[in-house]
Amino acid sequence: MLSSIKAKIIIFYLMVLFLSLSVLGIFLYLGLGKIVHDSIDSSLLSRAKALAMLINEDNNETEFKFSDDVMWEYNSPKSKSFFQIRRPDGTAMEKSASLGDSELPFQTGKNQTSFETILLNNKPVRLINFHLHNLVIQCAEDIKDQTNLLKNYRIVLSLSILSIMIISASGGFIIARKALTPVKEISETIDRISESNLSERVTGKNIPSELKGLAASFNRTFDSLEKAFNRQKQFTADASHELRTPLSVILSQSEIALRKERAVEEYRNALAAVTEAAKMMSQIVQKLLTLARLSSDKVELNIEDINICKTIHEAVKLLNPLAEQKGISINISGNEQPVIRGDRAVLLELFTNLIDNAVKYNTPHGKIDISIRKEMDFIVTEIKDTGIGIHEGDLDKVFDRFYRVDKSRSRESGGIGLGLSICEEIVKLHGGRIEIKSKVGEGTNVTVYLKGIKDVT
Amino acid sequence: MRILIAEDEKSLADIVKKGLKEEGYTVDVAYNGEDGLFMAENEPSDIIILDIMLPVIDGMTILKKIRKAGIKTPVLMLTAKDTVMDKVSGLDSGADDYLTKPFFFEELLARIRALLRRNSGVKTSIIEIGDLIIDTASHEVIRGGRVISLSAKEYALLEYMAINRNKMLGRTTLTEHLYDQDFDLDSNVIDVFINRIRNKIDRGFDKKLIHTIRGAGYMLKG
Structure with a gap:
């Protein structure tokens, strides 16, 4: 589940969202907190200043001129405002009625006006220590309401973030699903494509432009798969076709021979x-x-160093009796002794096949010229005959398996249309290529480029 | 019965021809599509055995052409292709039957007999004309409970007349269906064979089955 793209997208997206919402929430919370505290602090400062103005100090005589007018808000025991006046050494001088038995906490040694938040009778209280020459005016205010406000604000913010996260998650899920539908469609199409319907392709208007490339490369892959598969199928069909005909001959010959008593000669013929x-x-x-x-x-x-010249001489030696029968002369030119890495038996088969063709399809008393030379990285062997040639239309098909240029002609000479396919495979195996040129009535020219097999160490 | 074989594999065509001839059929062979089409159009065959993969003109084209030309001779497709689509397209193009290589010669014979029967309206391999019984599968001929032995050519002539019974058959028609294209048609050989068959199946019976139609030909009638 977690490995699915959908889940990954949603999880990543939710993480980013949570992070940004949290930062926003913290800022909002701290911002509001600052506004609240600043307003309390400034009100405490102005109260302290107001009290200070009511204190007369003359010759170490301190007189508090607190009128009821000023004191009303400090007098009730339920009041949320408190004050206490001390000497800088901490000696309490005066305090508001609202404090009752309690005292505002004081630390000596500080000479500057400072704010702090303390707990007074388990209630949060904001306190200012306002320093005069030799007096400290402590003013305090119960900030339970403000603290509660901030607490509620925190809860509201958290709930908002949570609900936004939930809504976003479901929205994201829907979006991801919608975005991934074409991918699902493509994968379903690919699932459907099997041996029996290789021709089906990933198509449809629903494919978004981002996935068109993917669909196209899938289609390309299936194109080449289908081609390879069809080639294989054709090859199997051709192979079975080629085997069926001689099999029919065997069956018919033996069945007919056995139908009745015959002369020995007839059995022999059958x-x-x-x-x-x-x-x-x-x-x-x-x-x-x-x-x-x-x-x-x-x-x-069996890879070893092969002298191509030597291999060709061997092939010619094998085919000389056949060539002599038809009065064909074979001439090998090229002074180099090129060596490549390759398999001797396989290369011998290659040249035997090619020279055999040159003999088979040559005219009586014709000629075969074989030349060997080096060209860049390749060893080039050219086999030129003075034979009947091949029509241009057939040239590109001669390497197809079971392709025979002229069925009746090749049958008589025993060809089955696999020789050149085998040659092509051998050449490919040796990192090369094979080319064929021909002119009807003039002859055929086969050129083999060989590079050799790279040793794997 | 005259059969045309269009098959490019010479060794196969020749052995099938030999086998069919031994069964009393008259056989012509075409080794390529061009000859096959020409012979199908110009020689009076009773059955055409047609290979699909033929050089020059392929079997399917030959089949379509002769059907278009109105030639209704039964065609037995003989081919190495064995997919259902190949069979369907062969039968749809007007083939009457289909045999895939490799085939058993016995099966080929049975299918040929079936096609000949189908064409003549006979349902089984046994043809009865009065008290004459001809088994086309075993080539056994019985009249009045007595087995009559006939040579291959005699049997072929009798079977052809039996399949076309109650029809007047001219000498030329009979010669054409009993001899291949190399045979010299100017000949009284049919009269000789008719006489031999007459001696074997009509002699000693009151009811004669082989009738001569003066100046025209012969008819087998029960």
């Missing part, structure tokens, strides 16, 4: 056809496994 189809299937499965292995994250490679 078995040969079954073998052919099974070979085709095993080839497809083999290539599919290679492809799956290469494109998985956990591909296990």
Whole structure:
């Protein structure tokens, strides 16, 4: 609960609000307190001054000329005003009737007029010690009413702050909920998006501008997910399609062969056809496994220093018999001995695949030129054939899995449309890229850029 | 019965053709969509077995085109695509049945028989004409309780006439439905086969089932 954005927003907001209201309350309270005390103090001072004017001091003779007129407010025992006149040494000289038996407290040694708040008979009292030449006039006033006023004011302030906090909390909750509704909607949409409806997107007019970026990046993520997923689906469909046809051949051949007694020759033919189809299937499965292995994250490679030149010579050696059959000459140029970090078996497969294509789709007595050179960080291998070429419209699809430029032609030569996909994966694995250019009737030019695998230490 | 197979995988088309021929069907094969469409439009087939993924013109397009041209020949879609949507769009485009690869040859045969029956209004695999009983599944022919043995071609001719019973069938029609496109149509071979069947099913019975319509052709009638 506390981890939710809503709770965090509300808690933070309430803390800020409480802090500002408290500061405001304290100021208001202190301000009022000062006004109240100042007014009491000034009234006490003027009283003390008024009393002072009524005192005649001559030759150490002190005469108090307190008329009833002045004294009426000090005389009643219930009066809230008190006075006491002392010598600076504390000797009491005169006090008001309102004090009864009590005395106003006095501390000797101070020669300046001072104010203090004391407790007189358990009642809060404000006191002034007003110094004359050799007299101290103490005037005091019961400030219970003022203290109560301030106390009430404090309570009212606290209650106000509390209710503002409660109202704000509920308001904040509603606002936070409203503000977070689009987020909830987005998350619900995302929850809904699953394997079966990957095409759904986060849309709607309700999305506030602050969240549009989030929605857009979610949509982008889902776009690429959907693309990857569809590619995978297409690949699975294609793979199963490719396997279904030879499987149909195997089934039909054997079923039909078994329908009746036949001559040995017929059985032999049927078995040969079954073998052919099974070979085709095993080839497809083999290539599919290679492809799956290469494109998985956990591909296990045996990384070592590879001399590309040497690897290409090995690949050519493997394919020479096939090339000789078609009268094709293979020529390798390039004096450098470039070395990269890579997997020997995988790189050999790459070049075997590419040169095999160059042989397969070449014209009889054609030529294959292989050149190796260094270019910046890359080792560039160019394989040029004088073959039938590829139409421009097909060029960008040749790396698609199971894509065959010409179905009937490739079937005869045994292609299944995975070779170039495998090559692409191998090149990617070795931090490079592969490019293909072609002109129908003139030949195809495949260029491989290899950087090598970075060692992880 | 004449069947057109449009399938680009040569090894599959050839073995199915062989199997069907052994069942007494006449089979034409097209290895691409263009030939398939041409043959569907120009050869008198009783059933078309159509692969969807064909080079040049795909099966779905062929199907739509021949249906638009008013050709009502039953079409059995044969394909490696097996999603429900593929089946639905195939059937909606005018296919009569659907078989996914890999398929069992026996199932293909049963579906072909079912399609032929559906087209002729016969509900089961057994056709009865008077006391003549033809089991199209086992190719067994019985008349008056006696099993009659027929060669594949004889059986095919008899079955075709039985499915189209009470209809006058010209020699050309019969030849077209019993021989593939490579066969030279100028031939009395049908008369020879009719005579052989007559000898086997009508001889010794008072009621003759095979009737000759002078100058026009033949009819099987109970």
